[in-house]
Amino acid sequence: MLRLEGVACGYGPFRAVHKLDMAVEKGEIFALLGPNGAGKTSTIMCLAGHVELQAGRIEFDGLDLSDIPTAARARAGLALAPEGRRLFPDLTVEENLIIGGYSQPKRAFLQNRDRVLGYFPRLGERLRQPAGRLSGGEQQMLAIGRALMACPRLLMVDELSLGLMPRAIDSCYEVLRRLAREEGLAVLMVDQSTDRALEVADAVCVMESGHIRWAGSGGDARRNAEEVSKAILGAA
Template identity: 60%
Template sequence: MLQLKNVDCGYGVFQAVHNLSFSVEQGQIFALLGPNGAGKSSTIMSIAGHVKLFAGSLHFDGQDISSLLARERVRKGIAVAPEGRRLFPDLTIEENLTVGGYSQSKVKEAVNRDMVFSLFPRLTERLRQPAGTLSGGEQQMLAIGRAMMAEPRLLMIDEVSLGLMPKMVDVCYNAIRHLKSQGVTILLVEQNTKRALDVADQVCVLESGNAVWQGSADEAKKDPDLIEAFLGMTKESAA
């Protein structure tokens, strides 16, 4: 579904990612892992069209989308729940969801809103509450829900569990599993390596903007050098 070929990307004259290539198959959960500053978020946002592509190409469903605007990529079926959530704090939950569904018809918007509420019932209880007054877990639910309002076939989620209580992390990961079961392809950036490896099919590990390892999540769990050197875990904790 998604293919990056020799991608260089960054901000202004700063290059954050170097010669990155990987493919994401339809229906997979693909995890981008690595330390802070590795280039994970830059990769996600370059796919979304918000970070400049210096070289290489991005293909989605066989089409080169490298030069498409961000809003055109949304219409192709790509949506992102960004790091830090980036909600509209003064808008209500309902209004944030409406913004997320701007590319859809009114009929689809209503259907997708119902889908979000079934995924995160807690949002229904706070429908008219400003997003800025929500807890961190509720904001993460809303960020994922807002992205799902675009009816994406590729959902990218950046730092799912960052700053969340364990119970809220469980809620978000249960939602991720459910979305996968519904055929949504997911590209996941995560600092919580164990949680990512538990749900991912494939993994790409980045360090200093370079891919240092690619393979299946099962292979990653069995590679002691990988998990200790790049993922900040011991082999026992990854098992």
């Protein structure tokens, strides 16, 4: 579904990611792991169109994304729950969801909202509360829910478990698993909580200093846990 060939990206003259080749398939949970500064967020932000692609090619469902602006990537079916969640804290849960589904006609929006609240019933109980007053776990659910409102075929989630209690992490992962299994959603996720990420991943790629250090299936990663952990810890 998503294919990266020789992708390099960065900031002005600085190259954060070098020659990245990877593929994410429909219905698959793909974990992108690695130490701080590895280039995980840069990769995701480049896919979303926020960081400059310096070389290589990105293909999504046969469409060449390389020169396509951010909004058109969202219309093509890519959605992002960014690092730090980036909710609108003074707006209610419902208003945050409305922003995620802004491009849809009202009927489709309402159906879609019910679908998202079906996955996250906790959000349904807090529709009129300001997003800034939710717990950390509920905020992450809202960030994922808001991204799902655009009906993506590929969802990118950066730092899913950052600052969350184990139970909240588990419920977010459970929803991602169901979405992958039941709707064929492809999930590309970055997480510092690598044990949990490795448990659910169908495919794993470990980056360090902008290069791939390890890549394989989730099964391979679990069988070679020691080697993968070493790669995740990095050279330092």
